[in-house]
Amino acid sequence: MSMSLLELNNVTAGYGQTPVLFNVDMTINKGDMVCLLGRNGVGKTTLLRSIIGLNKISQGSLVFQDKNITKFPTYKRSRYGIAYIPQGREIIPYLSVLDNLKLGFSASGKSSKRIPSEIFEFFPMLKEHLPRQGGLLSGGQQQQLAIARGLMCNPKIMLLDEPTEGIQPSIVQEIEDTLKRINREKGITVIVVEQKIDFARQLAQKFFIMDKGSIVAQGQTSELTDSLVHRYLTV
Numbered sequence: 001m002s003m004s005l006l007e008l009n010n011v012t013a014g015y016g017q018t019p020v021l022f023n024v025d026m027t028i029n030k031g032d033m034v035c036l037l038g039r040n041g042v043g044k045t046t047l048l049r050s051i052i053g054l055n056k057i058s059q060g061s062l063v064f065q066d067k068n069i070t071k072f073p074t075y076k077r078s079r080y081g082i083a084y085i086p087q088g089r090e091i092i093p094y095l096s097v098l099d100n101l102k103l104g105f106s107a108s109g110k111s112s113k114r115i116p117s118e119i120f121e122f123f124p125m126l127k128e129h130l131p132r133q134g135g136l137l138s139g140g141q142q143q144q145l146a147i148a149r150g151l152m153c154n155p156k157i158m159l160l161d162e163p164t165e166g167i168q169p170s171i172v173q174e175i176e177d178t179l180k181r182i183n184r185e186k187g188i189t190v191i192v193v194e195q196k197i198d199f200a201r202q203l204a205q206k207f208f209i210m211d212k213g214s215i216v217a218q219g220q221t222s223e224l225t226d227s228l229v230h231r232y233l234t235v
């Protein structure tokens with residue numbers, strides 16, 4: 001077995017006939033905590049969607065745990081251990097917190113009925129709100145619910161699209177701490193698309209920067225220089 005968990009080799013992908021990603025190469029190792037940075041519209045969301053199978057890869061290959069999954073449908077990728085927490089969180093507003101969590105079981109293909117207690121160790125707040133409608137939670141609480149739902153299928157890797165967007169600072173800190181714990185204690189690999197550079201620096205050890213559908217820089221977050229930030233990230 002190789003060290004790499006996920007590899008994108010020369011990936012081109014997009015919407016219909018319109019390519020958005022061009023020849024993307026990316027290697028993510030087991031246990032990595034990675035941030036994916038770039039200005040609006042450069043293709044970050046499309047990259048995550050291509051990994052989980054919501055955008056078709058027209059050229060190149062996607063390898064997960066040494067298996068070529070380029071043509072696998074989304075549900076199969078979930079069962080193999082890829083969890084996707086989309087931008088906007090996609091909590092079902094009229095379902096209870098408990099039922100929103102249970103949706104995570106369907107992604108795993110298991111028919112279990114009990115929420116594992118570790119979910120509430122990571123997110124004690126959810127336990128107090130189980131019967132409430134998901135839509136009544138604050139934005140930050142909904143984000144925590146979305147991450148918890150992703151954890152329900154025992155993922156090997158979690159893909160998060162702007163988890164801190166529109167969330168108050170105290171909860172941002174909580175989310176950062178929880179993601180770090182999930183990474184360290186459970187060994188789950190994490191890729192986070194992020195606009196907030198300071199948050200990305202604190203959270204992740206490694207970074208990738210995208211521009212116009214390609215990866216233009218990568219390294220340790222300690223090497224994320226001001227010149228890279230000015231060139232590719234500030235508006």
Ligand SMILES: Nc1ncnc2c1ncn2[C@@H]1O[C@H](COP(=O)(O)OP(=O)(O)OP(=O)(O)O)[C@@H](O)[C@H]1O
Binds near residue numbers: 020040043046047
């Ligand atoms: N459903 C769609 N159909 C066609 N083109 C799309 C669609 N969604 C996004 N695009 C285009 O794909 C490109 C990349 O968008 P994407 O959302 O991946 O970028 P992003 O880096 O995640 O930006 P943001 O930070 O704004 O989410 C943009 O030019 C966008 O207009």
